[in-house]
Amino acid sequence: MSTRSYSDAVNNLNSLQSNAATLEALRASGGRMSEFAIPEMLEYLERIGYTPEDLNRMNVIHITGTKGKGSTSAFTDSILRHTKPDWKVGLYTSPHLVAVRERIRVNGVPISEEQFAQFFYEVWDRLDKNTTRKYPSTSLKPAYFRFVTLVAFHAFLSLKVDATILEVGVGGAYDSTNIVPKPVVTGVTSLGLDHVAVLGRTLSEIAWQKGGIYKKGVPALTVQQPEEGMTMLRGRAEELKASSFEVVSPSPELEKIKLGLAGRHQIQNAALAIALSRKFLEARASMTFEDPLPESFAKGLERARWPGRCQSVTDPKNENTTWFLDGAHTVESLSACIEWLVSPEVALQPTDVPRKRALIFNCTGGRTGSSLLGTLLTRIGDQLKASGSDEESTRFFDHVIFCTNVTYADGGFKSDLTTHAIPENDLAHLKTQKELASAWAELVPDFPSSNIHVLPSVEDAVKVVRELESPESKTQVLVTGSLHLVGGVIEVAGLSEVAL
Template sequence: MMEELKSSINELLTRLDAGERLGFYECDRFVDQIPAFTEKHSVEETRKFLEFIGSPDRKMHIIHVAGTNGKGSVCNYLSEILRQAGFSVGMFTSPHLVKVTERFCINGKPIEDSIFCEIFGDLLRKIKEYNYDDDFPSYFEFLFFMAMLLYEKYPVDYLVLETGLGGRLDATNSIHQPVLDVITEIGMDHMQYLGNTISRIAGEKAGIIRSNTPLVFCNRRDESTEVIEKRAEELSAKVYKVEPDYVKDIKTAPDDAGNICIDFSYESQYDKYCGLRLQTVAKFQTENAAIAIMCARALRDIGVNIADEDISYGLKRAKWGGRMELILPGFYVDGAHNVDGMEAFLECAGEVPCEKKRTLLFGAVADKQYHLMIRQILESGIFDAVCVSVLETGRSVSESQLRAAFESEMRNANIERDIRFSYYTSVRDALMDIITERGAGDVVFAAGSLYLVGQVRETLGILPGH
């Protein structure tokens, strides 16, 4: 298999050297095939390759973000605040919903296909020079290296860099020295890699904390806070702790176009803001916005020029796909894929006005706690119909497993509401039935996996940001 990979690399580089431009879809296809050939490397090995390509991270002002839930939203809110303050901003996040270029943003927009192909070619040359032999970068490492080359070639004032999984052993933790570390809410997810307790997971996330680098983190659980604060003290990292009660006066209100928004106030020991607005119906996003506000405070304290109005305007214009996002009238998608995320989603879904029937489209991957999410869905009592679909990924829970899980939880739960269940082998088939049967006044939700959100968008022809 590795010989096949080497042959493919040589063929692509020969074409590049001849002046031929690679097409996006062949570059994308090559990247998609990487998991079949490779495994994850250590942080030390990743750092060694970064140094080989010239240590591009040392030339960047990096804000490093880890956590279980809310990482992408915090990255987006903070990026918009920095942009409003007049800075150019790069953002590297994962996963993508529809197209891999979504992972690489410059000033709020995914990079063009041509730039993706350009950086792809640059990285292939570096990999061949490095002579990786039988040790090719993993899928995420490859994309991370692309990000490092991208933001070196197309410089930005700040790079907001999201971890892929965990923190301590994540490829992104190979960077030299960020200007700010951020840890969002800690919850139970990826337990097979990070540990099966909050404390152990927090220890992995706290692995991004660097000596004498300010740290912003969310104080939601005593078990995680204790671990994070202890590590920060060991490294002399100044701590900015975001408390749940910093967010106040949450309410919904329409904007000038009639779209429902969230208004709230924020008050910490450092700052006080009234009349803040988010373009979402999700109240849980106020916590992520609060983390971004505290990040702005930490950056101000090290000399970054961010005005109060930059914070309020940045939050107001920020949009982040796949989080209680209204993609069509009466159709919301949410990337909730673990117990904490599902709890937040269900709270929001129950508050969305609905004249008639609420329908949920659900799909999940096998390495998540899908049984517990199913139990939460049933016990919420807010859905009249649940359409259950297999996802188009090898990680998906099968139709028989999904059916067995729903039937088992229905037997064990005390459900008074009559719920109609339908099972599908594809998201496309499920959507066709949902759209065909949907009546006036009905509201549709899709949740359970970011894969599901992406496949709904792709099926409906809706790209993020559109």
């Protein structure tokens, strides 16, 4: 290769993406594509020069769940950084919003473009030089997420981090991150009931997958779960010989602080982060805690940031425009989003000028868009009533915009946001977007058809918002349904400096 820039690395990484059909099969299997999922990942690890035991040097806190695993990871990261400011703390999460390097952070900051390119090509070259394979089914290079996971492991080991918060990508037992032999502590966030319907699997099956991150001799934590899920998690902890099994509940002290991540649902995530951090610091820093919420923990929770989740930002170009960003993509997470949004502290704040509201929405074609939009409208009505507002839920938004996740109006993606996950036929005919528009028209029959927009790109959607803006009014925009959509809006609307 003539150059080895960050842009080159991203383009090479994109060549490893799976197509839409493969990703759908992966989702349906809960991350288990085959019995070789973990053996193949171990083979890749060996080919780049590491043993599984080497990964123990990262000092891992392993976190999974169907809801809140990213937020819990962000809280845990912030607690450790505020408690041990002299440490290097690594954080690996997915997906990214604007740049792929966001997935690999050290001390709260994404690794630089130069670092990402360096670590990327070191892994790339090692795989090119060592082509010995144990399994005929193993491709010469791993798929996108597996490759980024290898880059993260290589980066954290090279940078000699003192702690690593490792968020599972999909499932748990067969996830690419689940090759660390002995994490310091493991945790499972809420098992969302809506995933049962979406994935067509029982709660026990989902819990079996999530509990697969529990390890021999390692504390196993979780939050309050439905009985079926809790029974399976407890059984998995015993089966895998975890050193202990603990169910975490929020303490009264948590109610007294303002969490850095908005929404009542974050209290449970914060409680798990506290318990994980406490176990970790007891094991790795020989610290003891009598206070249920030490000052450094409280500070970490208050200062935690997690872009694109219940986040409100003022537009840098127009102070009269506020963007409400939340990647909610399930019935339960969308309900939590609306509970946060439709409140006197957020979108219902009193104003002495007219207010226009817009919704920018997209969702995976496989999910039931009408169900998500129905939930959105129902929850808006509930929250308006609870807030004492006489607004009607059907009139909460003045405009609704259904667009694809394609970044630009010319049909191109920002390289970091390129995706092969959208079926080409769907994309070409705006199939999902037209279905969403039809669902909205059925749910709100008297909504002006001219205010329902079906658009081919994020740039087109942002243009509609810009046309709504006026010096004499405030514009409020909810962007939800997809983290990829949120990332695209941050990029196109120029929100990076205030959102990331």
